[in-house]
Amino acid sequence: MKKQFNDQPVETLVQQCLSREGKVLDLHLKYIGDEGVEYLAQNPDLDGVEELNLERNNITDRGARALADSPVLNRLKVLILQRNSIGDAGIISLARSPLASRLTHLDLWKNDIGPDGAKAIAESIQLVNLQRLDLAQNHIGNEGAQALAESSTLSALNYMDLFGNGMGEEAIKAIKESEAFKNVPNMILE
Numbered sequence: 491m492k493k494q495f496n497d498q499p500v501e502t503l504v505q506q507c508l509s510r511e512g513k514v515l516d517l518h519l520k521y522i523g524d525e526g527v528e529y530l531a532q533n534p535d536l537d538g539v540e541e542l543n544l545e546r547n548n549i550t551d552r553g554a555r556a557l558a559d560s561p562v563l564n565r566l567k568v569l570i571l572q573r574n575s576i577g578d579a580g581i582i583s584l585a586r587s588p589l590a591s592r593l594t595h596l597d598l599w600k601n602d603i604g605p606d607g608a609k610a611i612a613e614s615i616q617l618v619n620l621q622r623l624d625l626a627q628n629h630i631g632n633e634g635a636q637a638l639a640e641s642s643t644l645s646a647l648n649y650m651d652l653f654g655n656g657m658g659e660e661a662i663k664a665i666k667e668s669e670a671f672k673n674v675p676n677m678i679l680e
Contacts, residue, residue: 500526504533507520511538513541514543517542517547519545520547523553524549524553526553527556539566542563542568544570545571547574548574551578553576554576554581555583557569557589559583564589567592567593569584569597573600581611582610585613585617586616592619595621596622598628601628604630605630605631608628608635609633614643618646621648624649625652627654627655628655631657632661635662639671640668640670648674648675648676652678
């Protein structure tokens with residue numbers, strides 16, 4: 491019988507799941523937790539990784555901080571952190587990290603991000619290359635939406651998903667009318 495949760499050590503998973511050219515590491519549904527992320531963040535064998543999928547791995551703010559502080563993941567372009575337990579503190583760390591400067595795709599669907607996390611993303615000078623942002627099913631509310639609408643650094647976006655964030659009509663209107671997002675052809679708000 492197959493186990494629902496992964497029972498392989500993270501070292502083995504890296505060997506099994508790292509693409510041949512060393513650019514993609516897909517560990518979705520491996521449940522490596524914060525300890526596993528801490529290992530990844532310090533592993534010099536991952537210095538060429540451009541895409542990292544950590545969907546559903548029981549990652550908290552601690553794991554997000556480990557990623558933010560990583561001395562080896564400095565080529566990362568795509569970071570998928572769907573369905574974890576990352577809150578504002580973790581996102582603030584990531585948004586301020588030099589790691590974020592190369593990101594073109596940040597997927598944070600269904601975490602625990604609130605207004606402060608949205609504000610950190612909106613104000614991040616590191617996320618200027620971001621083209622895809624998925625914040626659906628978080629808790630940014632009106633305050634977080636307003637911060638995003640006022641962003642002066644997210645001008646490269648061409649896709650943004652904010653569905654399911656408890657935003658009111660005024661917040662949605664502010665996003666739709668935002669100067670920062672006037673060239674975003676794909677925007678999901680409701």
